[in-house]
Amino acid sequence: MSWSDKLGNTRNQLRSLNKCIPDTAQAFGALGKSVKEGGTLDFKTKEYVALGIAVATKCEACIAIHIETLIRCGATRDEVGDVLAMSIQMGGGPSMMYAAKALACYDELAGTA
Numbered sequence: 001m002s003w004s005d006k007l008g009n010t011r012n013q014l015r016s017l018n019k020c021i022p023d024t025a026q027a028f029g030a031l032g033k034s035v036k037e038g039g040t041l042d043f044k045t046k047e048y049v050a051l052g053i054a055v056a057t058k059c060e061a062c063i064a065i066h067i068e069t070l071i072r073c074g075a076t077r078d079e080v081g082d083v084l085a086m087s088i089q090m091g092g093g094p095s096m097m098y099a100a101k102a103l104a105c106y107d108e109l110a111g112t113a
Helices: 003-020 022-037 043-056 060-072 077-110
Strands: none
Touching: 003 022, 003 060, 003 077, 022 043, 043 060, 043 077, 060 077
16 A cells, blocks of 8 residues: 555544544644644654654554655655654664655655655
């Protein structure tokens, strides 16, 4: 399955979940908005942190969402590579496997594959 397909499936699953638990989904959305808009770090930096956590926790859907957002923010392949290197340092071998997936996701969604 392509990363574009994974993104589509993830969005469909989230829409279904949001309909089932709208209050929780709305509260989670508000949390995300407050975290991304507040504080001292810029949005792109926060997305790099999110990508690192997605790799370390082995969440493919999260990897796809944050890679897509980073591409929209103008993230370069080298910048993403730096984040992935840090994720590997913190998470070891399993993070290395998911870092490879994240780089493949970047390459596909950015059109560099």
